[in-house]
Amino acid sequence: MVVLGEGKGRLFTDPDPDKARCFFRNKSRTMENKLMGLSEAIRGFVHDGEYLAIGGFGANRTPVAACHEIVRQGRKNMGFAGHTSTHDFQILSAGKVFNRVDIAYVIGLEAIGLSPCAKEYIQSGKVEICEWTNYSLSARLKAAAMGVPYVPTRNMFGTDTFKYSGCKIAKCPFTGKKIMLQPALYPDVSIIHVHEADIYGNARIKGITISDNDLARASKHLIITTERLIPNEEIRKAPTSTSIPFYLVDAVCEVPYGAYPGTMPYEYFSDEDHLMQWLTVQRDPNKFAKFLKRNIYDCADHAEYIEKNGGIARLNELREREFLLHREAENGGL
Amino acid sequence: MADFNIMELMICVASRELGNGHMASVGTGAPCAAAMLAQRTLAPHLVIMFESGGIDPQLTEMPISVGDSRTFHNAVIASGMCDVMETCCRGFVDYTILGGVQIDMYGNLNSTMIGYDHSKPKVRFPGSGGSNDFASFCWKQIIMTMQDKRRFVEKLDFITTPGWLEGGDSRAVSGLPLDTGPYRVITNMGVMEFDPESKRMRVLSINPGYMFKDIQDNCDFEILQAPRVFVTKPPTEAELKILREEVDPHRYIIGR
Numbered sequence: 001m002v003v004l005g006e007g008k009g010r011l012f013t014d015p016d017p018d019k020a021r022c023f024f025r026n027k028s029r030t031m032e033n034k035l036m037g038l039s040e041a042i043r044g045f046v047h048d049g050e051y052l053a054i055g056g057f058g059a060n061r062t063p064v065a066a067c068h069e070i071v072r073q074g075r076k077n078m079g080f081a082g083h084t085s086t087h088d089f090q091i092l093s094a095g096k097v098f099n100r101v102d103i104a105y106v107i108g109l110e111a112i113g114l115s116p117c118a119k120e121y122i123q124s125g126k127v128e129i130c131e132w133t134n135y136s137l138s139a140r141l142k143a144a145a146m147g148v149p150y151v152p153t154r155n156m157f158g159t160d161t162f163k164y165s166g167c168k169i170a171k172c173p174f175t176g177k178k179i180m181l182q183p184a185l186y187p188d189v190s191i192i193h194v195h196e197a198d199i200y201g202n203a204r205i206k207g208i209t210i211s212d213n214d215l216a217r218a219s220k221h222l223i224i225t226t227e228r229l230i231p232n233e234e235i236r237k238a239p240t241s242t243s244i245p246f247y248l249v250d251a252v253c254e255v256p257y258g259a260y261p262g263t264m265p266y267e268y269f270s271d272e273d274h275l276m277q278w279l280t281v282q283r284d285p286n287k288f289a290k291f292l293k294r295n296i297y298d299c300a301d302h303a304e305y306i307e308k309n310g311g312i313a314r315l316n317e318l319r320e321r322e323f324l325l326h327r328e329a330e331n332g333g334l
Numbered sequence: 335m336a337d338f339n340i341m342e343l344m345i346c347v348a349s350r351e352l353g354n355g356h357m358a359s360v361g362t363g364a365p366c367a368a369a370m371l372a373q374r375t376l377a378p379h380l381v382i383m384f385e386s387g388g389i390d391p392q393l394t395e396m397p398i399s400v401g402d403s404r405t406f407h408n409a410v411i412a413s414g415m416c417d418v419m420e421t422c423c424r425g426f427v428d429y430t431i432l433g434g435v436q437i438d439m440y441g442n443l444n445s446t447m448i449g450y451d452h453s454k455p456k457v458r459f460p461g462s463g464g465s466n467d468f469a470s471f472c473w474k475q476i477i478m479t480m481q482d483k484r485r486f487v488e489k490l491d492f493i494t495t496p497g498w499l500e501g502g503d504s505r506a507v508s509g510l511p512l513d514t515g516p517y518r519v520i521t522n523m524g525v526m527e528f529d530p531e532s533k534r535m536r537v538l539s540i541n542p543g544y545m546f547k548d549i550q551d552n553c554d555f556e557i558l559q560a561p562r563v564f565v566t567k568p569p570t571e572a573e574l575k576i577l578r579e580e581v582d583p584h585r586y587i588i589g590r
Contacts, residue, residue, distance in 0.1 A: 057386045057401035057415075084386075084400070084463055108460035110399050111362050111586075122458045129453070131446070134385060135419040135467035142416055154423055155470040158499040158508035159442075160492045161462050164452050169509065178509030208387030208406050209414040265403045272398070322403055324395065 004178060007165035009130035012079040012100050013051050015149045015183040023220050027247070034252045035199045038225065038301065041251035042069045045189050045221045051079035052098070053141075053185075053219065055192030057210040058110055059087040059262035059270050063193035063225045065255045065302035071095030072296055081187060082106035083137040083211065087262055087275065090115035090282075093122075094292055100128040102185070104137045112275060116282040131164040138211040140185035144218030152179040190219035193258050194243070195267070197226040201249025202235040202242055207265035209243060216244045225255040227267060255302055257315060269321035274309055338569045340522040341588050342577060343541060344478055345371060346569040347520050348431060351476055356428040357381040359418070359468050361400050363587055364478050365431030370396065370581045375573060383427070385464040387413040396582060400464075419464070422471035423511070430468035431476045435459055436490050439535045439555045441477060441497025441516030441528060443469070444490040452492070465495045470510050474517035481521035486553040498533035505533070523549045525566055529558060539564035 036044075046052065052070075056062035067088045080098040082089060084105040092098060094117050107118045121127060132140075135155055143151040152172070156162040157180065162169075168181045192212050197203040203224050205212060216222055224244065229252075235242060257264070261271035261278075281291045299305045306315065320326055338346075341364065348368035352358055354377040360369045361384075369382045370393050383389045384397070388406030397404035406412040421427060434443030445465060449456035469475050475497070479485055497516045499505045505515055519526035519535060527538045536558035537549055542565060550557055569577070582588050 058399045060386070060399060060401035060403075082461075086399075103461045105460045105463035107458060108463075114459070119458055123455060125454055131461060133462040133466040134415060134464040138415040138419065154509065154511055155419075155467045157470070157510045158496050158505065159466060159494060160452075161446070161466050161494050180509070206412075207403065208401065208412045210386050210401065211415045213414065214416070263399070263402045265406075269403065270399070324407075327395065 001170045001173060003168050003170055005169040007162050007167045009164050009166040010128065011166040011183055012102060012130065013185055013187070015143070015185070017147050017149050017184065020144065020186050021147065029247050031200045031246050033199045034201050034249060036251050036253060038065060038069050038253040038255055039073070041223045041253050042066065042073055045223055045250050046070055046075055048075055049077045050188035053081040053083070053187040053190040053215055054085060054088045055190065055210070055212040055215055056259070056262070057084050059275065061193050061205070061259055061264055062088045062262045063191045063258055064088065064091070064260060064262055065258040066191045066223065066225055067091040068296050068299070068302065068305065070097055081137060081185065084134055086110060087278070090118045090278065093118040096121065099126060102130050102132055102137060104132045104134045109275070109279060112279055115279065117288065130166055131161050133161060136165070136167070136182050137185065138214065139182040141211055141214040141218045143182060143184035144186045145214040148184065150181040150183050153182050154180060156180050185218060187215070187219045189221040189223070190215050191223045191225065192216060192244070193225045193264070195227050196230045197224050197252050198230055198232045198235050199252055200232065200246035201244070201252050202232070202246045203244040203249070204241050205243040213243055216248050219248070221250045222248050223251045223253065224249050225253045225258045227256055227258065227264065229254050257306055258302060260306055260315070263322070267322060268315055268318040271309070271314065271318055336569060336571050336574055338574055339588065341590055342569055342574060343566070344520050344522065345577060345588065346573045347525060347566060348476055348478055349375060349573070351518055352377050352380050352429055355379045357383060357426055358429040358431065359383050359385065359422060359427050359472055360431050362397050366396060367577070367581050367587045368431060371573065371577050374576045374580060383418055383421070385415055385418050387415065387418060389413055389418065396586060419467050419471065422468060425473070425511070427472045429474050429476055430472040431478060432465050432469060432495065433477065433479050434465070434495065436485055436487050437477060437479060437519065438487060438490050438497070439557070440499060440501050440533055441475065441519065441535060442490055442493045442499065443477065443495040443497065444492045446492040446494045448491050450491070462494050469495045469497070471514065473514055475515065476517055477519045479519070479521055481523045481549065481552045483552055483554045486555065488555045498528060501533040502531070523552065526557070527560060534558055536560050537563055539566040541566045542568050
C-alpha cells in the first residue's frame with residue numbers, strides 16, 4: 001500500500017495486533033470473583049507511566065469515583081485518551097496524572113466553559129500532545145477491538161488536525177481513493193462505569209454506549225465500577241442486555257452514584273451547581289487547593305465526597321431531575 | 335415587526351435551512367435550539383442525532399451536554415459514536431451545524447489553539463471533538479458564529495475542521511467525501527454562502543439593521559457578494575413564541 005502522507009504526532013501506544021494477541025493469550029478466562037474495593041483496584045491495575053482511558057462521554061456515565069481515587073493515590077506520567085473528556089479531564093489535570101494526551105476534545109466543559117486548571121496544565125508545555133477527532137479515537141479503539149492494526153476512515157483530510165495526528169494517508173487498493181488510516185489504540189488500562197454487573201464482571205450499560213463497547217474490548221486491563229451488583233443468574237436470564245462479558249474484566253467495584261456529579265442515565269442527572277463550583281473555585285489556586293483537599297484528598301471514598309456535597313437529599317433531587325419529575329411539578333401534574 | 339434579539343434571529347435563520355424529512359447532526363446550544371425549532375415549525379420529520387449515540391430523541395427539554403440523558407430521551411435508538419459517525423460517513427446525514435473560534439474565507443474552522451507553535455500554544459482550546467468528523471461527512475455544513483475581525487481571519491492559526499480547504503476543487507481532491515462542504519455561515523450581521531467556483535465566502539443576505547459595510551468591516555478578509563443580496567427575513571411571531579416558550583423557556587441560549 002502506498003503511503004501518501006503522514007501526521008507528525010507520536011503514537012503513545014503500539015498498534016501491533018500480534019503483541020496485543022500475546023497479551024490477551026495470557027489473560028485469565030476463568031469466571032472468578034473479581035469483586036474488590038476501588039482503592040485496591042486502582043492500586044492493582046493503574047500504574048505510573050501506563051496509558052489510561054476513561055469510559056463515558058463528557059460528564060455522562062463517567063467513573064468519577066475512580067478518577068478521584070487515581071488522584072488520591074498520586075498516579076503520575078500516564079498517557080491518556082482525551083475522547084470528549086471534560087470533568088474527568090479536569091480531575092486528572094488537577095492531580096497532574098498524565099504527561100501525554102491523545103486529544104480529541106479536552107479542557108472544555110461543553111456549555112459550562114473551559115476548565116482553568118486543565119487549560120493551564122496543557123499550556124504548561126509539560127504535556128505531550130497528539131491531535132485526533134472523536135470519531136478517530138473511536139475508530140482506533142474499534143481497530144484494536146477488531147484485532148487489526150488500523151481501520152480506514154474518510155475524516156481529517158486537508159486539516160492541521162491530521163498534520164499533528166499519528167494517522168497516515170494511503171491509496172485505497174480497490175477504488176484508488178485516498179483513505180485515512182487510524183492506528184489501533186490498545187490502552188493499558190481502562191475504567192468504565194456501568195449500571196449493573198455481577199461479581200465476575202459481566203456488565204450492563206443502559207442508554208447510549210458511546211465508545212465503551214469497543215473500549216472494553218480494546219483494553220488490556222479493565223476496571224468496572226457499577227451502580228449495583230446483580231446475581232449471575234440475572235445476567236444469564238437476559239444475555240441481550242450484556243454489554244461487557246466477564247473475560248474482559250479484571251476488577252469489579254460496587255460504587256453507588258459512582259458517576260456523581262455527572263449524569264448516570266436512568267439513575268440521576270448531573271449536579272450542575274456542584275460542577276459550576278468546580279469551575280469557579282479553579283480561578284483561585286489557594287481556594288482550589290482547599291477544595292481538592294476537602295473533596296478528594298481528605299475523603300476516604302466516594303460516599304464521603306457525596307455526603308459532603310448534599311448527600312442523599314441532593315441525590316434524590318438529581319434523581320427527580322433525571323426522570324423529568326420537576327417538569328411534572330412545574331406543569332401541575334399530568 | 336416583532337421584537338427579537340440577535341441570538342433569536344440566528345436560531346430562526348438556521349432552523350429554516352433544515353429540511354423536513356432530513357437528518358441533522360448537532361451539538362448543544364444554538365445548533366440544538368435551531369434543530370428543535372425546525373421540528374416545531376417547518377420540519378416536523380427532521381431527525382436529530384448526537385455524536386454520543388442518541389438518534390431521534392423527543393427533545394422536551396434542551397440538553398446541556400452532548401451525552402446527557404436528554405440526547406436520547408424517548409429516542410428510537412441509544413447507539414454510540416461509531417454508529418452515528420458512520421451513518422454520517424455513509425451519506426445519510428444532510429446537515430451539521432458547527433462553530434469555532436476562527437473561520438476563514440473558505441469556511442475552514444479553528445477550535446484547537448491560538449498561536450504559531452503547536453507544542454506551545456498561546457491559548458489552547460478543546461480541539462476537534464466531533465467537528466472535523468461531521469464537517470467531513472455531512473452533506474451540508476451550517477456554521478453559526480458571531481462576526482468580528484478576530485474570528486473572521488485571513489489565515490487560521492490551526493485548521494481543525496475542513497471547509498472548502500484552499501478553495502476551488504481542493505476539497506474534492508483532498509480525499510474527503512465528494513459533494514460535501516460548507517453551505518451557510520449565519521452570523522449576527524448576515525448570512526453567507528460560498529461562490530460555486532472559487533468557494534470563497536460571499537454575502538447572501540444582510541440582517542435587518544446592518545449594511546454590507548458592517549459585514550466587511552468585521553471581517554479580516556475580502557468578502558464577496560452574491561449576485562443578488564437579500565435582507566434576512568426576521569423571526570416571525572410564531573417562531574419567536576415557540577422558541578421562547580417551548581425550545582428555550584429558561585433562556586439558556588437566547589438569553590446570552
